[in-house]
Amino acid sequence: MEIKKWKLLGSEYLFRRPWLTARRDRLQLPDGTIHPEYYVLEYPTWVNIIAITSDGQFLMVEQYRHGLGEVLTELVAGCVEDGETALDGAKRELFEETGYAGGQWELLTVLSPNASANNNLSYSFIATGVEKTGTQHLDSTEDIRVRLFTRDELKDMLMRDEIKQATMAAPLWKYFALNP
């Protein structure tokens, strides 16, 4: 009993704004059942970065997240822009949000934020040996505080569920599993 993809019968956009694009699809299941309203949220590729300074500290950001209504400590993260690779976008976001750049970069993991609703993926990079080469360049609707943590502090926060967002917790767990 192999699981098959569903068939797309029709598609219509409900909403297209810079931060929310919602589509309604009409789908047919393999047994013929019609799903009349399946909602898909279209987003650009997301990126986040486990950035480690040349003296071994982990570069994090603190900001207010209005979906959850809390101030959170997070990995530097953002959206890839048109014409950028995921790596380009990650380097740009790191520099804009923190003023840090350089170091050795590698891709750690690619995950889905929500495979049932979102059409996008989230790329997580490790950047080792980053250094402060400039200053923060924030949009008018960004309010971000840069914070440095030791490896042990970050591991404790992760264990206590204080790195709340799953797209950030998963790559951090993978990083610590690969670098015990």
Add this chain to the structure above:
Amino acid sequence: MEIKKWKLLGSEYLFRRPWLTARRDRLQLPDGTIHPEYYVLEYPTWVNIIAITSDGQFLMVEQYRHGLGEVLTELVAGCVEDGETALDGAKRELFEETGYAGGQWELLTVLSPNASANNNLSYSFIATGVEKTGTQHLDSTEDIRVRLFTRDELKDMLMRDEIKQATMAAPLWKYFALNP
């Protein structure tokens, strides 16, 4: 420079359907800047389960995920219904999707699927010693195949990013970190 919450100036619903509720908020940042359209997606609490059978196999489900457009192997997951606790919802979803029940249950982690856009949290439970006591009871728009994996198989899949959804990868990494 402490990061503060933003002030809600107004709120309006754009869309309210069983699988998509979207709200537009008007917000004021601490420096006075107005964010005229901040979109929040309202969802019920989500749950997923690391379910381990009495002979030590990991109970997973395979299904088509139309957001990403792929057939994925996942933890059993679902939404908490009105009047249920997260634990009630997790036990109900496990039984409906697989026919397995019983065992010892504990909460492993609580994460945000997307702290900037989603208002909900995802609760992950460990259920040890579950047994097949019934049959699958699926909705007409569910097409789910139950699969059992050994611990090593699942760990390899996780390492290869084959457990694609971040809300499922993060608790699995935490489980393997706590149970090496």
